[in-house]
């Protein structure tokens with residue numbers, strides 16, 4: 001008889017029928033989502049559609065009133081915080097910037113879940129921090145105070161901190177916000193390589209649709225707290241889908257290099273401006 005692989009080995013993170021409210025306000029409705037292993041899954045959707053809340057529910061920061069998040073096949077609600085932190089890291093939208101902290105010290109914070117009661121710093125901790133600094137290209141300013149760095153350099157330091165945690169799963173909430181084009185590309189190159197080259201399972205909330213299409217392995221579309229369209233390959237996204245999700249007419253073009261789709265909004269009033 002052929003061996004059937006347990007679902008959680010292919011989907012180390014999955015949710016079943018999550019429903020979540022803040023007070024009287026229902027935010028997530030019946031969310032079932034399977035996150036594929038060693039891939040980059042991007043959550044997309046309009047403002048307020050529940051993307052950050054879903055990341056929170058997948059990491060136990062937000063508690064659903066119904067439904068379950070499974071982390072490596074076990075209900076996340078029954079797992080110890082330190083155990084969760086050894087398996088799953090999350091980089092929030094606006095991480096707090098500690099004052100007077102060097103890059104090295106910030107990245108070292110990623111090792112907290114691995115340290116015992118007496119917080120001995122081991123060679124494994126040191127190696128993980130150095131590796132994270134190298135992968136993110138931040139080793140060269142490891143002795144500088146984080147607040148003296150540019151936005152993009154800082155963002156890479158926070159990504160290094162998440163990497164030093166050495167979790168198999170990392171959740172990123174809008175990792176490219178405030179970055180210029182060059183740093184957006186750098187951060188997205190780095191994040192997409194984490195899956196394929198470094199064996200991590202990544203979920204990211206992104207606002208830039210066209211960036212998401214160029215880098216994601218799968219896209220999940222949310223609307224009004226529901227899954228509008230489950231895991232979709234970038235090449236399968238249509239103008240109809242994007243128009244329906246964002247309620248904005250778009251036209252589809254093709255990136256001549258990657259062959260992947262690119263969507264441009266259609267102007268409401270005509271096209272060419274009469275200049276000169």
Ligand SMILES: Nc1ncnc2c1ncn2[C@@H]1O[C@H](COP(=O)(O)OP(=O)(O)OP(=O)(O)O)[C@@H](O)[C@H]1O
Pocket residue numbers: 022025027045046047048049050051052053054
């Ligand atoms: N702590 C909270 N208390 C009350 N309501 C909240 C809280 N956090 C989020 N919400 C509400 O939940 C809904 C979903 O918010 P969420 O931040 O998850 O959306 P999002 O898709 O990530 O939005 P954006 O694209 O604007 O970042 C919104 O209506 C928001 O106002």
